[in-house]
Amino acid sequence: MLPIAVLALPLLTAAAVWLTRGVRVRAWVWVAGSAVSLVLAAVQASRVVSDGPITALGGELLVDGLAALMALLVGFLAFACAVYAAGYLPGVHPLEASRREVLERRTPMFQALFPVLQATLLWVVMTNNIVLLWVALEATTLASALLVSFYWDGRAIEAGYKYLLLLTVGITAAFFGCVLLYSAAAPHLGSHSALLISNLRNVADKIPRDIAVLATVLLLIGFGTKAGLAPFHPWVADAYAEAPAVMSAFLGSVISKVPFIGIIRVWQIMGPQHPELNTLLLWLGAFTIVVGGFLALAQDELKRMHAYSSVAQYGYVALALGTGGYLGYYAAALFMVSHALTKGLLFFTAGSVIYATKGQRSMSALGGLGKRLPVTAACSLAGALSLAGLPPFSGFAGKAAVVFAAATAAQWVPLGIAVAMSLITMAYMIGMTQRVFRGAAPAGLEMDTVHEVPATMRVAMMLLAAAMLAVGLLPGLLDPLLDLAART
Amino acid sequence: MEPVIRTLSLAMILTSFVAVESRSMRRALYAYMGQALLMVAVIGCFATDHEALALWAATAFVTKFALISWLLFRAVARGDDQECPPRAGPVTSAVVIGALAIAAYALVHRNVAFLAPTPTAEMEPYRTNVAVALTLVAVGIYAIVTRRDALKVVLGVCLIENGAHLSLVSLATTMHETVLIGVVTDVVLAVFLLLILIRGIEERIGSRDTSRLTLLRG
Numbered sequence: 001m002l003p004i005a006v007l008a009l010p011l012l013t014a015a016a017v018w019l020t021r022g023v024r025v026r027a028w029v030w031v032a033g034s035a036v037s038l039v040l041a042a043v044q045a046s047r048v049v050s051d052g053p054i055t056a057l058g059g060e061l062l063v064d065g066l067a068a069l070m071a072l073l074v075g076f077l078a079f080a081c082a083v084y085a086a087g088y089l090p091g092v093h094p095l096e097a098s099r100r101e102v103l104e105r106r107t108p109m110f111q112a113l114f115p116v117l118q119a120t121l122l123w124v125v126m127t128n129n130i131v132l133l134w135v136a137l138e139a140t141t142l143a144s145a146l147l148v149s150f151y152w153d154g155r156a157i158e159a160g161y162k163y164l165l166l167l168t169v170g171i172t173a174a175f176f177g178c179v180l181l182y183s184a185a186a187p188h189l190g191s192h193s194a195l196l197i198s199n200l201r202n203v204a205d206k207i208p209r210d211i212a213v214l215a216t217v218l219l220l221i222g223f224g225t226k227a228g229l230a231p232f233h234p235w236v237a238d239a240y241a242e243a244p245a246v247m248s249a250f251l252g253s254v255i256s257k258v259p260f261i262g263i264i265r266v267w268q269i270m271g272p273q274h275p276e277l278n279t280l281l282l283w284l285g286a287f288t289i290v291v292g293g294f295l296a297l298a299q300d301e302l303k304r305m306h307a308y309s310s311v312a313q314y315g316y317v318a319l320a321l322g323t324g325g326y327l328g329y330y331a332a333a334l335f336m337v338s339h340a341l342t343k344g345l346l347f348f349t350a351g352s353v354i355y356a357t358k359g360q361r362s363m364s365a366l367g368g369l370g371k372r373l374p375v376t377a378a379c380s381l382a383g384a385l386s387l388a389g390l391p392p393f394s395g396f397a398g399k400a401a402v403v404f405a406a407a408t409a410a411q412w413v414p415l416g417i418a419v420a421m422s423l424i425t426m427a428y429m430i431g432m433t434q435r436v437f438r439g440a441a442p443a444g445l446e447m448d449t450v451h452e453v454p455a456t457m458r459v460a461m462m463l464l465a466a467a468m469l470a471v472g473l474l475p476g477l478l479d480p481l482l483d484l485a486a487r488t
Numbered sequence: 489m490e491p492v493i494r495t496l497s498l499a500m501i502l503t504s505f506v507a508v509e510s511r512s513m514r515r516a517l518y519a520y521m522g523q524a525l526l527m528v529a530v531i532g533c534f535a536t537d538h539e540a541l542a543l544w545a546a547t548a549f550v551t552k553f554a555l556i557s558w559l560l561f562r563a564v565a566r567g568d569d570q571e572c573p574p575r576a577g578p579v580t581s582a583v584v585i586g587a588l589a590i591a592a593y594a595l596v597h598r599n600v601a602f603l604a605p606t607p608t609a610e611m612e613p614y615r616t617n618v619a620v621a622l623t624l625v626a627v628g629i630y631a632i633v634t635r636r637d638a639l640k641v642v643l644g645v646c647l648i649e650n651g652a653h654l655s656l657v658s659l660a661t662t663m664h665e666t667v668l669i670g671v672v673t674d675v676v677l678a679v680f681l682l683l684i685l686i687r688g689i690e691e692r693i694g695s696r697d698t699s700r701l702t703l704l705r706g
Binding site: 129131132134135138139141142145146149152154157158160161164165168169172175176179180182183184186187191192195208210 | 601606609625629632638641645648649652655656659660662663664667670671673674677678681682684685686688689692693701
């Protein structure tokens with residue numbers, strides 16, 4: 001029953017939000033619903049640690065260590081987003097006075113659709129059905145397309161159109177991969193059992209090599225497109241930059257992570273049988289780190305820089321998975337948790353800067369905001385240090401784990417690339433902090449009108465910063481779940 | 489039954505060419521609807537071997553022929569019937585689509601063991617069906633790359649999805665219907681949402697021309 005409750009609660013929250021009148025009341029209904037969802041996800045995680053995997057609906061839902069960890073992460077980030085949005089969404093209206101009516105009409109849709117998106121993410125995380133995994137991933141794209149284009153101006157509509165089109169087409173490759181895997185396993189397992197991912201591993205050695213490799217590569221293309229791995233990343237910058245900050249944070253933190261669930265599930269089945277697949281993933285990761293890192297370095301727009309920087313960080317996840325084995329999966333899971341917290345925080349701080357400066361997105365037009373926005377500046381600095389992999393934040397633990405996994409697997413060249421590109425990450429994050437928060441304000445920026453953002457936005461930022469610090473100082477905190485996730 | 493399926497399959501490739509190349513959006517849509525009916529007929533033919541496929545044919549009729557066509561008709565009726573000039577003309581398309589069909593047939597017939605996960609899928613007419621499905625996917629991608637009209641791009645997505653649907657007949661005949669319903673529901677919703685966004689584009693730049701999307705940036 002517990003997995004069904006975890007899945008159903010965001011949908012009930014969406015219905016309650018939709019039926020409630022008043023933007024602020026709706027915001028708090030959303031916060032309350034996401035808080036209960038988080039508690040349920042935490043209870044579920046604790047049950048998995050103490051009693052082992054939970055199944056429901058005749059094995060269609062399976063909550064193992066990886067699923068429990070990711071459901072908890074989705075729940076935590078969804079709660080932080082709901083708290084941030086309680087201040088951010090109503091406050092967006094004065095900034096967009098010319099289109100106030102349009103935004104007011106679209107805000108209830110945003111508030112109700114967001115929990116639906118959360119439910120689709122949880123479905124991806126907990127499904128044990130290989131084809132429904134694809135259906136659920138596509139559902140996350142469908143649920144998020146209108147959220148990406150929430151502002152409904154030219155740029156947002158263009159971003160939403162590209163996002164939906166490229167992801168719908170890209171993920172079709174994964175559909176063929178899922179169907180090939182299913183049909184290759186069906187003669188050995190029977191038609192229903194072959195749909196269940198937990199059964200596929202039992203017949204992995206019976207699937208012909210060519211079919212297995214082809215299906216896995218197709219799945220990598222489809223899920224990699226959804227995750228934003230290079231060279232399938234062209235949709236990322238527009239979508240992340242044009243979405244409202246709360247949506248950018250959700251995209252960069254968890255929506256981009258759930259496709260890795262699909263990759264991990266398939267690699268845990270196929271990787272040991274076909275080591276060349278690990279090599280492919282390892283080098284795709286290294287390539288993504290380089291492409292994303294240099295693109296981030298070249299950006300002037302704050303959210304675009306964070307978007308490309310996210311692409312680079314997804315490369316670390318792929319690289320860790322490509323090293324194979326327990327350590328690789330452990331490092332990938334820890335890095336995903338760390339990056340979700342860090343990038344969620346950085347998009348929140350970017351949204352706060354844009355909010356406080358009434359829409360200024362370009363770093364060259366910003367400066368000296370540290371004194372005006374002390375909480376935002378402190379949280380942004382913490383996020384920057386974490387992303388650069390510095391202690392005492394979670395980014396240090398995450399990157400150290402990836403480096404350790406690569407070193408243990410004796411993958412010295414990808415390891416060298418990962419470490420060198422960490423320096424590039426440090427360079428653009430320190431550059432961002434310097435340009436936005438320190439120094440003198442540029443001529444066009446009216447500092448008198450710049451004030452710290454509403455309390456709920458600050459609380460959400462501090463919540464993520466505290467979680468980042470907790471994972472950094474006490475990396476053993478999540479060890480029981482990470483251990484189970486790596487063994488899944 | 490094999491000659492019937494072969495004829496229907498060839499007709500599906502021809503309808504995809506007309507859907508991509510017709511400058512009249514209504515005519516392109518009629519071609520798409522014709523393709524949807526042909527697909528229902530092809531699946532119906534396979535249902536003589538596998539009774540469960542009759543439900544798949546019904547699902548394809550409701551979603552591909554009825555729902556998606558209705559959504560597209562509403563979008564076409566609202567705007568200009570003439571397609572924005574494409575990046576490639578009919579001669580180029582005829583050559584490319586012909587080459588794609590030949591390549592798909594050659595690939596499937598020469599390397600069937602590589603692509604077909606079951607002994608059944610290696611035999612006729614299942615093998616030809618995989619080749620047609622691959623061709624439709626390739627034509628859909630060609631349409632997305634070479635058409636500037638956003639509605640034509642959506643038609644390209646629909647062709648890809650038709651190819652994916654058709655491939656299931658050869659590759660996953662025994663798959664449960666609820667899973668298939670999940671797959672087609674996603675497709676209908678994707679088309680629905682794309683059309684909402686295209687309407688937003690039309691309202692802002694007065695055209696469905698995707699090469700003018702940069703105008704949206706102001």
